[in-house]
Amino acid sequence: MGLEHNFLYLGSDKYNDDIWKKIQYNPLKLESNIISELEYVNIHDDLLMYFHDYFVWIKLYNPSKKEGVNGFCYYGVTTIYGNALFQMKNILDGLLTIFNNAPSMVKLKGNFVTDENNESYYDKIYIEKEKLISIFNKLNKLIEKAIEEKGYIVHLGI
Numbered sequence: 001m002g003l004e005h006n007f008l009y010l011g012s013d014k015y016n017d018d019i020w021k022k023i024q025y026n027p028l029k030l031e032s033n034i035i036s037e038l039e040y041v042n043i044h045d046d047l048l049m050y051f052h053d054y055f056v057w058i059k060l061y062n063p064s065k066k067e068g069v070n071g072f073c074y075y076g077v078t079t080i081y082g083n084a085l086f087q088m089k090n091i092l093d094g095l096l097t098i099f100n101n102a103p104s105m106v107k108l109k110g111n112f113v114t115d116e117n118n119e120s121y122y123d124k125i126y127i128e129k130e131k132l133i134s135i136f137n138k139l140n141k142l143i144e145k146a147i148e149e150k151g152y153i154v155h156l157g158i
Contacts, residue, residue: 003045005072006156008038009142011149039145041138045158046125048072050108051095058087060155072155080153081146088153089143096136102129 048055056071061079072078080088099106110123146153 003158004042005045005048005158006040006042007139007142008040008154008156009145009151010038010154011151039142041135041142043135043139046110046123047108047127047132047135049111050125054091054095055088058084058091060084073157075157077157078155080143080155081151085143085147085153089140089147092136092140092143096133096140099129099132099136102132104129106132 052071058071058080060069060071060073061067061081061084062069062073062076063079064073064076069078106125106127106129108125108127110125112120112122114120142153145151
C-alpha cells in the first residue's frame, strides 16, 4: 500500500483545538475511535501531488502551528473551512469537468525520479477514469456537507 492523504468531515460540534491530541493517526489505516466515526476519503499521494499546484491557491489552516498555510501540509494536519471550502469545491468541479472528457484509463505524468542505475525519468500515474471521478465526487460530497453544516474538512498528510 502506498502513501495516502486522508480527508475527513468534522462537524462544528466535534471541532476544537484539542481534537489533534485525541486523534491517533496511523498513515496506513484509520484506527482511532474518533476517526472511525467520521466520513472520509483517501487520496493517494501521487495523485494529490499531481494536483498540488492548484491547491496552493487556497489559504488553509494548520491547527498544529495555529497559522494559515497555502495548500495542504504534506506531513501534518490541515483544515479547510469557510471560504476555502468554496474554493476547493470550485477547483474540484473544474477537474471533474476536465476528467469527464478523459479516456477510460487516465495516464498522468508523475514525479521526476532517479532510479538505482542513476537514470532519471518521470513516473507515470495510471488510474481508471471512473475511479478518479469517484474519488473527486466523494471529496466534493464531504465539502458540500461541510458548507451546508458549517463544518470542516480535515486533511491528514502522510
